[in-house]
Amino acid sequence: MSPQRSLCLVAAVSVFIAFLAVAPVAIAGQAPSGPSETPRQAAKMKWFREARFGLFIHWGLYAIPAGEWKGALIPGIGEWIMNRAKIPVKEYEQLASRFNPVKFNAEEWVQLAVDAGMKYIVITSKHHDGFAMYGSKVSPYNIVDATPFKRDPLKELAAACARKNIRFGFYYSQAQDWHEPNGAGNTWDFLADETKKDFDKYLREKAEPQVRELLTNYGPVCLIWFDTPRLMTPERGQRFIDLVSSLQPNCLIDGRLGAAGDYRSMGDNRIPPTVEAGDWEVPATINRTWGFKKDDTDWKPPSDLVFKLVDIVSKGGNYLLNVGPTAEGLIPQASQDNLRAVGRWLRVNGEAIYGAGPTPFGPELGAYSDTEKDKNGKPVFKAKEEWRCTTRPGRLYIHFFKWPGESFELRGVQGRVGKAYLLADSSRKGLPVKSSEGAVSVTLPASATGEYASVLCIEIQK
Numbered sequence: 001m002s003p004q005r006s007l008c009l010v011a012a013v014s015v016f017i018a019f020l021a022v023a024p025v026a027i028a029g030q031a032p033s034g035p036s037e038t039p040r041q042a043a044k045m046k047w048f049r050e051a052r053f054g055l056f057i058h059w060g061l062y063a064i065p066a067g068e069w070k071g072a073l074i075p076g077i078g079e080w081i082m083n084r085a086k087i088p089v090k091e092y093e094q095l096a097s098r099f100n101p102v103k104f105n106a107e108e109w110v111q112l113a114v115d116a117g118m119k120y121i122v123i124t125s126k127h128h129d130g131f132a133m134y135g136s137k138v139s140p141y142n143i144v145d146a147t148p149f150k151r152d153p154l155k156e157l158a159a160a161c162a163r164k165n166i167r168f169g170f171y172y173s174q175a176q177d178w179h180e181p182n183g184a185g186n187t188w189d190f191l192a193d194e195t196k197k198d199f200d201k202y203l204r205e206k207a208e209p210q211v212r213e214l215l216t217n218y219g220p221v222c223l224i225w226f227d228t229p230r231l232m233t234p235e236r237g238q239r240f241i242d243l244v245s246s247l248q249p250n251c252l253i254d255g256r257l258g259a260a261g262d263y264r265s266m267g268d269n270r271i272p273p274t275v276e277a278g279d280w281e282v283p284a285t286i287n288r289t290w291g292f293k294k295d296d297t298d299w300k301p302p303s304d305l306v307f308k309l310v311d312i313v314s315k316g317g318n319y320l321l322n323v324g325p326t327a328e329g330l331i332p333q334a335s336q337d338n339l340r341a342v343g344r345w346l347r348v349n350g351e352a353i354y355g356a357g358p359t360p361f362g363p364e365l366g367a368y369s370d371t372e373k374d375k376n377g378k379p380v381f382k383a384k385e386e387w388r389c390t391t392r393p394g395r396l397y398i399h400f401f402k403w404p405g406e407s408f409e410l411r412g413v414q415g416r417v418g419k420a421y422l423l424a425d426s427s428r429k430g431l432p433v434k435s436s437e438g439a440v441s442v443t444l445p446a447s448a449t450g451e452y453a454s455v456l457c458i459e460i461q462k
């Protein structure tokens with residue numbers, strides 16, 4: 001077991017548990033860290049392991065076209081419109097003179113994250129279009145110098161996060177920069193053969209100095225979220241690592257730099273089927289796009305967001321859930337409503353999420369099919385969605401998405417089972433529990449007690 005995974009498991013319940021007698025015995029909570037994780041790295045990761053739920057914000061000039069260019073709806077994700085419609089730099093640049101998000105209010109955005117129960121915010125400081133959403137001295141192509149807005153929203157957000165005790169981080173597209181002749185990705189204005197680009201010139205003259213600005217002028221930065229490491233080599237990645245660690249040694253680096261970061265970034269919206277070792281995060285959309293698109297109203301309902309949050313935590317990861325604000329500076333109302341509903345659920349059930357470790361079981365997650373194969377010939381995973389388990393020291397949390405009826409049984413539980421109660425019951429009244437030879441049976445109310453997921457806590461004593 002890797003050191004990071006071990007820490008995630010939070011040393012929790014020192015009992016051996018098997019699921020429904022058929023599952024192999026599993027350990028609910030291991031030693032906090034393996035031998036190879038340094039105390040320094042463990043301390044650096046501590047907040048991330050505790051946080052579990054963060055707000056991703058994709059905001060940039062692309063919010064103006066919002067998916068439409070010259071009267072045509074452009075398929076795909078909103079922030080990719082420049083690439084998908086092959087908009088020349090000279091035309092796309094003109095959006096800056098129209099960007100005036102007068103309804104932007106940093107306090108309100110951060111308050112939304114607080115209300116949603118999120119513990120960190122990561123915002124696009126520069127996406128692939130190359131436009132800096134902060135006042136940069138490195139390039140005039142930035143929100144302070146090139147727009148009528150003239151304000152630095154990232155400064156305002158950093159200050160609001162500090163006031164509201166939320167950690168603040170930056171997304172920075174280190175490799176793709178469609179505005180720069182030597183950046184990766186723009187093959188319609190610049191060289192189609194990217195090997196002929198002087199990529200290091202772009203890195204030295206724009207990306208590295210901008211990362212330096214971000215880590216110098218905005219107070220403590222909890223993490224920097226690099227993305228799409230095209231043309232990156234381990235050596236180029238190492239330059240960023242050195243830069244970050246020299247300026248803010250506590251700043252985490254995500255998993256898409258092109259060199260080893262502090263944790264793994266899963267694919268977009270890709271929740272792994274089973275428990276994953278180490279520290280990791282799933283970046284995910286709340287509809288289908290990251291950057292605002294006016295015709296994307298496919299909002300994931302709160303029930304789905306709560307399920308995904310619990311599912312991810314029960315497998316050992318963090319959920320970084322995105323909103324795409326409009327060109328006026330507003331976070332779409334449906335995103336706000338659905339996030340606040342998750343926050344209401346977390347206010348009741350947060351102890352089963354924050355700092356919680358993964359399930360000690362496994363079969364409740366589903367299983368690989370013996371017969372069905374995907375197009376690559378790999379067995380298809382058939383997820384189950386009845387319940388999930390998260391853990392803290394001395395506690396199992398069973399999250400029911402389908403109410404099991406008046407009793408719930410676990411077998412193979414080793415250790416002394418103590419009290420069992422529903423987190424929705426503020427009196428913490430114990431439910432009748434029987435436990436014999438590792439079989440635990442809890443008598444439940446006839447119907448679910450909570451919206452989205454009802455959480456049963458079972459205390460285990462050593």
Ligand code: FHN
Pocket residue numbers: 077079080227228268283290
């Ligand atoms: O190309 C980007 C995309 O626009 C978005 O920023 C996502 C977020 O994870 N990352 C890249 C695609 O994986």
